[in-house]
Amino acid sequence: MPTYEYICTECQTKFEVFATVNEKEKGIKPECPNCHSKKTVQVFGNILVMGGGSKNGGFVSGCGPSSGPGCCG
Ligand SMILES: [Zn+2]
Known part of the structure; x- marks a missing residue:
């Protein structure tokens, strides 16, 4: 499955x-x-399926694994 x-x-x-x-x-x-x-969206790989990204193609910054260590301070 x-x-x-x-x-x-x-x-x-x-x-x-x-x-x-x-x-x-x-x-x-x-x-x-x-x-x-219920406000959930599907993630395809590292690409978030969310509209409205104007500056950087919709990449959502945060504390994910791709953001590198220490990004949370
Ligand atoms: Zn939640």
């Missing part, structure tokens, strides 16, 4: 969702395991 990576737009929690292709095609709207928000 494939897994899909999602991120919560409320609290930026990343989580994985198990779903069959069938379920995925119907459209799944997983709930954030942290804050139980």
